Amino acid sequence: MALQIGIIGTGWFSKVHADILSNMDGVQVAAFVGTSQEKAARAVQGYASAKAYSNTEQMLDETKPDAVYICVPPFAHGEIESQLVQRGIPFLVEKPLGTNLATPRQILHGVKKAGLMTSAGYHFRYTDAAMKAAEMLESRKIGMALGYWMGDMPQVYWWRQQEGSGGQFIEQTTHMVDLLRCLLGEVDEVYAAFAHRAMKDIHEGVTVHDVGTATLKLRSGAVATISNTCMLPESDKVGLTIYTEQGVIDIQPDKLIVKEKGRLTEIRNAANPYLRENEAFIHGLRTGDASGILSTYEDAVKTMEVTDAALRSAESGVPVKVGE
Numbered sequence: 001m002a003l004q005i006g007i008i009g010t011g012w013f014s015k016v017h018a019d020i021l022s023n024m025d026g027v028q029v030a031a032f033v034g035t036s037q038e039k040a041a042r043a044v045q046g047y048a049s050a051k052a053y054s055n056t057e058q059m060l061d062e063t064k065p066d067a068v069y070i071c072v073p074p075f076a077h078g079e080i081e082s083q084l085v086q087r088g089i090p091f092l093v094e095k096p097l098g099t100n101l102a103t104p105r106q107i108l109h110g111v112k113k114a115g116l117m118t119s120a121g122y123h124f125r126y127t128d129a130a131m132k133a134a135e136m137l138e139s140r141k142i143g144m145a146l147g148y149w150m151g152d153m154p155q156v157y158w159w160r161q162q163e164g165s166g167g168q169f170i171e172q173t174t175h176m177v178d179l180l181r182c183l184l185g186e187v188d189e190v191y192a193a194f195a196h197r198a199m200k201d202i203h204e205g206v207t208v209h210d211v212g213t214a215t216l217k218l219r220s221g222a223v224a225t226i227s228n229t230c231m232l233p234e235s236d237k238v239g240l241t242i243y244t245e246q247g248v249i250d251i252q253p254d255k256l257i258v259k260e261k262g263r264l265t266e267i268r269n270a271a272n273p274y275l276r277e278n279e280a281f282i283h284g285l286r287t288g289d290a291s292g293i294l295s296t297y298e299d300a301v302k303t304m305e306v307t308d309a310a311l312r313s314a315e316s317g318v319p320v321k322v323g324e
């Protein structure tokens with residue numbers, strides 16, 4: 001019998017995952033849950049086996065999925081995960097885990113107690129660029145890193161509201177913070193400055209900062225800065241550049257650029273990181289072997305601790321210790 005997957009959320013990213021899942025052998029997209037029956041009914045179109053629901057509990061009762069994908073905006077996390085924990089249903093959750101730390105910490109407690117298999121949508125970890133960088137860094141001394149997410153403002157309504165998304169650093173730049181943790185290790189302290197420059201005057205209802213920069217002290221002794229803006233008319237640079245005694249390793253969304261010994265080498269990503277992320281989770285469900293899952297709920301909480309510390313530092317004007 002095919003693995004039955006329930007999907008919560010009917011937006012852009014639910015469809016990205018549903019398309020990948022429905023092309024896998026032995027996997028069936030069993031249901032979509034939307035905020036209304038109409039939205040769910042629209043979402044199931046094109047997925048022959050999927051049923052539409054407007055209520056998570058009802059979907060879980062009737063579909064009895066083997067696992068659930070949670071693809072909802074940051075503000076909508078908490079209740080969904082609690083239900084899955086109570087029923088012992090493994091889940092893949094899109095980043096970030098929430099708009100603040102309180103809910104994820106509570107959910108993590110339940111996830112650990114239930115021994116649930118989880119995966120968090122930090123797909124950069126699954127890119128060829130990040131995997132090759134990890135290999136190279138084993139034989140280099142890391143000095144520092146510069147991360148950046150310089151872009152435009154996503155147009156979904158919740159993104160521009162602080163209580164909807166948590167702001168750019170928590171919602172989007174979290175990918176770079178996670179990549180930093182994955183490749184350079186844990187962060188001990190953050191000092192950040194965020195500001196409102198232009199977007200408040202351009203769009204209605206904008207409460208998120210539109211520029212920000214954070215200085216991070218790592219446990220290893222290395223240092224980093226991660227900056228972001230969402231005030232550009234179109235997307236610019238996104239990536240993490242790592243400086244070692246042998247040269248520069250630059251991870252971009254689609255490639256790795258290495259500058260060492262006077263030579264520049266460019267390696268383009270060949271594999272689809274989202275496919276790898278999904279395959280690792282599905283393999284885990286089938287076999288119980290979760291070793292291919294590169295980011296779990298527990299690990300993602302640690303990334304959220306850093307992005308949350310950055311927001312608290314920007315609000316208070318003083319450095320903040322991570323995890324306190």
Ligand SMILES: NC(=O)c1ccc[n+]([C@@H]2O[C@H](COP(=O)([O-])OP(=O)(O)OC[C@H]3O[C@@H](n4cnc5c(N)ncnc54)[C@H](O)[C@@H]3O)[C@@H](O)[C@H]2O)c1
Nearest residue numbers: 009010011012013034035071072074076094095096121156
């Ligand atoms: N990993 C990545 O590369 C990546 C890319 C895009 C989005 N995402 C993440 O995926 C999440 C969703 O993003 P999106 O672009 O699909 O947003 P979206 O606004 O297009 O879709 C979100 C959907 O969730 C639904 N929803 C809200 N509350 C719900 C609830 N309680 N129950 C059921 N459905 C609910 C909304 O109605 C909407 O259909 C975000 O956290 C985002 O950061 C990750």
